[in-house]
Amino acid sequence: MENILRYFDDFTPQQLAQFEQLKPLYLEWNEKINVVSRKDIDSLYERHVLHSLSIATLNPFSDGMEVVDLGTGGGFPGIPLAIFYPEVKFHLVDSINKKLTVAAAVAEAIGLSNVTVQHTRVEEIKNRKFDFVVSRAVAPLKDLWRWSKPLLKKPGAPVEGMIGGGLLCLKGGDLALEIQESGTRPRLMNIHEIFGEDFFEGKYLVYVPR
Secondary structure: OHHHHOOOOOOOHHHHHHHHHHHHHHHHHHOOOOOOOHHHHOOHHHHHHHHHHHHHHHOOOOOOOEEEEEOOOOOOOHHHHHHHOOOOEEEEEEOOHHHHHHHHHHHHHOOOOOEEEEEOOHHHOOOOOEOEEEEEOOOOHHHHHHHHHHHEOOOOOOOOOOOOOEEEEEEEOOOHHHHHHHOOOOEEEEHHHOOOOHHHOOEEEEEEEO
8 A cells, every 4th residue: 555655645534445455355356266466466556556546647537527447357447546536437348257246346345336347348338438448458559549439429628737538558568569550649658757666667658639
């Protein structure tokens, strides 16, 4: 938890309690369904929770927005963001149902009323639109953007001090070829410049506007 509180300090008692419950819950579930790698589970707050919360440093979401997390796995980045933004609705999607079982159970255990889950392939989501798509390294940017475009609401009037709707994904390594192949012109944020831990070297938050 100290990793989180080093960078964020404006939490309610309920939010603090929810963050504190994440590690014991994921430890318990990981014994049944492996959703966090063995080498990462001890560093859950740094490598999964804080990494997810790098999206919050852009402050992209406002109350009432709807966000879909593509390929959420066990609930990242969706669950940490749902704790951070209790008035934003998060829809967690994955094609592997057993992972969604963990995400749904964790959300219920900590009392997240702003989270829904859906077992489906992203291409099969119909008749729903979202303000933002978030994702964490589940596919090349070209595919993420192709999947995201049909899910995004048409852009509204810009809000001062906030980025508009679009795709926010967490990626690492040399992204030059991946960006070129995607045909997008994303904005890149070097996460290591915000969070000083060695783990974040070479990791980026990629924003593709709608």
